[in-house]
Amino acid sequence: MTHTNWWAQPTAKVSKQIQTQAQERQNQLTKPQGSLGRLENVAVQLAALQGQVKPQINQPYMLVFAADHGVVAQGVSAFPQSVTIAMLANFVEGGAAVATLCKKQDVKLNVINCGTATECSDIPGIVHKPIMLGTNDFSVQAAMSEEEALLALTLGKEQVDQAQAQGCDFLMLGEMGIGNTSSASCIGALLLGVEVAQLTGAGTGVQGDALAHKKNVLAASVKRAQNAINGTGVQYALQVLQQVGGLEIAAITGAYLRAAQLGIPCFVDGFITTSAALLATHINPAVREWFLFSHHSAEYGHGQLLDALNAEPLLHLDMRLGEGSGAAVAYATVQQALTIHNNMATFEEAAVANKS
Secondary structure, three states: OOOOOHHHOOOOOOOHHHHHHHHHHHHHEOOOOOOOOHHHHHHHHHHHHHOOOOOOOOOEEEEEEEEOOHHHHHOOOOOOOHHHHHHHHHHHOOOOHHHHHHHHOOOEEEEEEEEOOOOOOOOOOOEEOOOOOOOOOOOOOOOOOHHHHHHHHHHHHHHHHHHHHOOOOEEEEEEEOOOHHHHHHHHHHHHHOOOHHHHOOOOOOOOHHHHHHHHHHHHHHHHHHHHHOOOOHHHHHHHHHHHHOOHHHHHHHHHHHHHHHHOOOEEEOOHHHHHHHHHHHHHOHHHHHHEEEOEOOOOOOHHHHHHHOOOOOOEOOOOOOOOOHHHHHHHHHHHHHHHHHHHOOEHHHHOOOOOO
16 A cells, blocks of 8 residues: 655645734733733734634534553553543543533544554444554564554544544544553654653653653663664654554644644644654644644653743643643633634724823
8 A cells, every 4th residue: 555645745824914913903902912921822823823813713623542552561551451442432421531521612522543452343433443453562563564654644634634524623632542651752752862761751650660660661662663763854753653653643643734734723732642743743844833732731751842842831730631631621711812812892992092
């Protein structure tokens, strides 16, 4: 099977003219300039991305991609892989944190199985598109083949294409997969050229000796991957994904790439999705313009990934659940920013003098 390098296609253009006009509007609202801080920046950024001075979000989507990781065989997680499938059912039954938040805010939630370790096609309400039954144990071999990595990237693209066809104009991505903080830590270490221990935290709650063990496993995994990778530039990034990635992380990466090409703003969630966002920028740097960052996760290492992306998240709530839950919480703040930007009176409209 052959894949066109669809990820190399240009991203949608951002309107600098509209950005300027939106900033001018902010400066005329009945408040001291800059007094609403980051709320102003979000509104202006969305205006530039949407190409309209008063941006609107009419059909937000949350796509949650799920998969399993072979490296959990090395004891890097506090939970067994069976939790991934149990949580898939919890998502569609409305019991998961992200499901409750999406329902409350009229966000369309789609859950996609990219490759759980156990067959679970009997769970209704899920998009079942498994690439393989979980990744290989990347401490001993590549997580997936080149073909599997490209299929997973393309799966993310296809899900965004479908969302856009249904009117999606704001995209949030979540993940579920026991062991995926290990994958994200290794991806970050290889892309940033830092020791993986600097990006390795508790994940599901690994502490003490178990955390030291996790760090040792991941250090060995990164060393193995470094010896296997021989590409540069985009090929290097794709080989990092192949060596230590996850199927869900690959799909999220593909989704970010496609959304930027289609002109859909993306709200990045926590540590796992930020590793995918970093990967996407290494594959096609222009996607960075289409990212907004929802929150600063309590997961160790997230700050370094955010710094690498020159990102300023909206919220800092010490969350580390994943699922897209941080993005879903921060989405309410985005809506409030737009309400202020679009509906506040200008000094002229309110007949208020803005000069002493």
